[in-house]
Amino acid sequence: MSVDLMTVKRVAKLARLALTEDEAQRMTGELNGILGFVEQLSEVDVSGVQPMTSVTPMAMKKRVDMVTDGDIPDRIVANAPLADNHFFQVPKVVE
Secondary structure (H helix, E strand, O other): OOOOHHHHHHHHHHOOOOOOHHHHHHHHHHHHHHHHHHHHHHOOOOOOOOOOOOOOOOOOOOOOOOOOOOOOHHHHOOOOOOEEOOEEOOOOOOO
């Protein structure tokens, strides 16, 4: 895949970048270089490689997914001007 001058100008416009003609020409070459590198990466055989989150082996830290009330409802509403049965009370706004 290669990028032409019109594509660079269109992307620059969408990104709200003001490029001169010389900058657009230079950007065309740079983007083509980047895309060439990405195409080289797609040639690498990674069929036997496990996905990883780090270069050092580590296990994903997981917690038990359970719903709780936080066990601190009194502390949560402690600074509320009005509270009732662990719920915030607000004045009625719509009549």
